[in-house]
Amino acid sequence: MTTTLHDPAVRDLIDRLFAEAERDDERSPGRPVPTATAQERSDLLEDVYMPISARGGxxxxxxxxxxxxQTVVEFGTSYGISTLYLAAAVRDNGIGHVTTTELSATKVKAARATIEEAGFGDxxxxxxxxxLTTLGxxxxxxxxxxxxxxxELCLPVLRLLEDRLAPGALVVGDDSTFASMGDYLAYVREPGNGYVSIDFPVEDGMELSCWTGR
Structure with missing residues (x-):
């Protein structure tokens, strides 16, 4: 049985977006200064895709x-590559909805266009x-x-969502090998905080955490 993920229209779109993402280095204006706000970094890097890996997808x-x-939440859609994987699965399940959020207005416009092109607008x-506002x-x-x-916002976002997590909910923290994920990893790996957590070895790492409750 062919999945939506491998429908030619969706697959070609994903492949095209990944091809664009391969040009991130030449589009990148360089690393933002450490004191830059999240909004300032988002504006500076509005042309940079920063996608998940294909295996991560x-x-x-x-x-x-x-x-x-029934409810899938994403923090950081960027140009919508990861959202396509989530939406394809929701479509094939026949139930559920994806709510995603993005700080860059440029990326929001692009992601919405991507989602409509894939036929996932509904x-x-x-x-x-x-x-921290929109997902509330x-x-x-x-x-x-x-x-x-x-x-550095992954842990605050998780804490924001925590009282709405279903029993057994899955939380995926991308780029778990990054030093900036240290506080997040310490939190989800502490059993007293209500998670069973394991690192999954895709590119840049993904931390898979199951919410057991407290």
């Missing part, structure tokens, strides 16, 4: 298919603005959350 698709969450909502209004229970925005 396959993992996300498999997790959503297996968990069959199952994806892209919220523009600070995730998302109803629960949340069955799966992908945290792939600015790394």
């Amino acid at each position: 396959d993992l996300l698709y498999a997790l959503v298919r297996a968990a069959r969450p 199952i994806v909502t892209v919220l523009e603005g600070d995730a 209004a998302v109803g629960g229970p949340i069955g799966l959350a992908l945290l792939d925005g600015w790394k």
Whole structure:
């Protein structure tokens, strides 16, 4: 059975976006200064895709298919590559909705266009603005959350979502090998905080955490 993920229209779009992402180094204006705000960094890097890896995308698709969450939340859609994997799984499950958020207005516009081109406009909502504000209004229970925005904000976003996580919810922290994920990893790996957590060895790492509650 052919999955939506391998439908030619969706597959070609994903491949095209990954091809564009390969030019990130030449588009990048360099690393933002350490004191730059999240908004300033987002504006500076508005042309840079910063995608998940293809294998990471396959993992996300498999997790959503297996968990069959009614509500999927994503922090940091960028140009929408990871969102396509999540939405393809929701489509194939026949249930659920993806709510994603992005700080860069340029990327929000691009991601919305990507989602419409893939035919996922009915199952994806892209919220523009600070995730600590936009995700506060998302109803629960949340069955799966992908945290792939600015790394120092992954833990605050998780804490924001925590009281809406469904029992057994999956939380995926991307780029788990980054030093800036240290506080996040320490939190989800501490059993007293309510998670069973394991690092999955895709490119740059993904931390998979199951919410057991406290």
